[in-house]
Amino acid sequence: MTATSPAPAPAAAAFDDGAAVRVRGLVKRYGDRTVVDGVDLDVRRGEVFALLGPNGAGKTTTVEVLEGVRRRDGGDVTVLGEDPARGGRAWRGRLGVVGQSTGSGNALTVRETLDHFARYHAAPVPTAELLADVGLTDAARTRVDRLSGGQRRRLEVALGVQGRPELLFLDEPTTGMDPVARRQFWTLVEGLRARGTTVLLTTHYLDEAAHLADRVGVISAGRLVEVAAPADLGAELRRVATVRWLEHGEYREVTTPEPAAVLRDLVAASPTGDVPGLTVTRPDLEDVYLQLVAAAEGETR
Numbered sequence: 001m002t003a004t005s006p007a008p009a010p011a012a013a014a015f016d017d018g019a020a021v022r023v024r025g026l027v028k029r030y031g032d033r034t035v036v037d038g039v040d041l042d043v044r045r046g047e048v049f050a051l052l053g054p055n056g057a058g059k060t061t062t063v064e065v066l067e068g069v070r071r072r073d074g075g076d077v078t079v080l081g082e083d084p085a086r087g088g089r090a091w092r093g094r095l096g097v098v099g100q101s102t103g104s105g106n107a108l109t110v111r112e113t114l115d116h117f118a119r120y121h122a123a124p125v126p127t128a129e130l131l132a133d134v135g136l137t138d139a140a141r142t143r144v145d146r147l148s149g150g151q152r153r154r155l156e157v158a159l160g161v162q163g164r165p166e167l168l169f170l171d172e173p174t175t176g177m178d179p180v181a182r183r184q185f186w187t188l189v190e191g192l193r194a195r196g197t198t199v200l201l202t203t204h205y206l207d208e209a210a211h212l213a214d215r216v217g218v219i220s221a222g223r224l225v226e227v228a229a230p231a232d233l234g235a236e237l238r239r240v241a242t243v244r245w246l247e248h249g250e251y252r253e254v255t256t257p258e259p260a261a262v263l264r265d266l267v268a269a270s271p272t273g274d275v276p277g278l279t280v281t282r283p284d285l286e287d288v289y290l291q292l293v294a295a296a297e298g299e300t301r
């Protein structure tokens, strides 16, 4: 699932290394607490990048600096070729932002809200199409302050993509969505990627990151611990497998980098050649993520 970036125009090629977002040594402090502590990050044009990390790790803070809504205390940041601290209206118009849900609402209907905000964009996605994309067609005439939490989240996503952004920031976009809405959202993001939109999202759902992201970055205590394709994250940790089997009515298990050798020994030692209850498992993304975060937290203590 590697996204290939569209070739840059020749005139821009000399200055464009393919990065939609380029961050070097980003630092953000609140008082004497450093909550983002020297983050380096590149998001390539056309890729879907997921930031993972525990509560309070600094994901939202990082994303808000990139959006230009929060000032940084150190480091260099370029987003679509500009420093977000100085980005003007034209630059802002190339971004889509879906922040953490505010839960606020108003007396306008869903359709009226979308129609209202359409005026701020040069080429908005037609409201009917947006409603269908986020699964709100049936709720088009519902007042926003009467929407459920998940429906409101769908509306926020619709508003984020309405202006056909080049770069879309999604902060925990599917929190509160039911499984059907979540799948609809995944389809929406896949469609955006197919059209070349760059997406930077934060999520606590590892299945979402594995499904959507070309690359994931794990952030812990303000530091980026690792960046890799979901299947490659924690490559060292994934080399080991757990072999489990039943012996005299009790489960035994061995964790080994060479499960094939363990299996050979087990089969050889079995009078029938059969190994009851045998399973071989390798760590999945969640196992790897938990180990990376635990290791990073251990280091910062």
Ligand SMILES: Nc1ncnc2c1ncn2[C@@H]1O[C@H](COP(=O)(O)OP(=O)(O)OP(=O)(O)O)[C@@H](O)[C@H]1O
Pocket: 030, 035, 053, 054, 055, 056, 057, 058, 059, 060, 061, 062
């Ligand atoms: N305006 C603020 N003033 C002071 N501290 C803040 C402020 N905003 C965030 N923080 C602190 O900065 C740290 C990082 O918060 P941030 O919201 O970036 O984390 P996060 O990784 O997005 O977490 P979550 O997964 O819970 O959304 C936290 O300890 C938080 O309490």
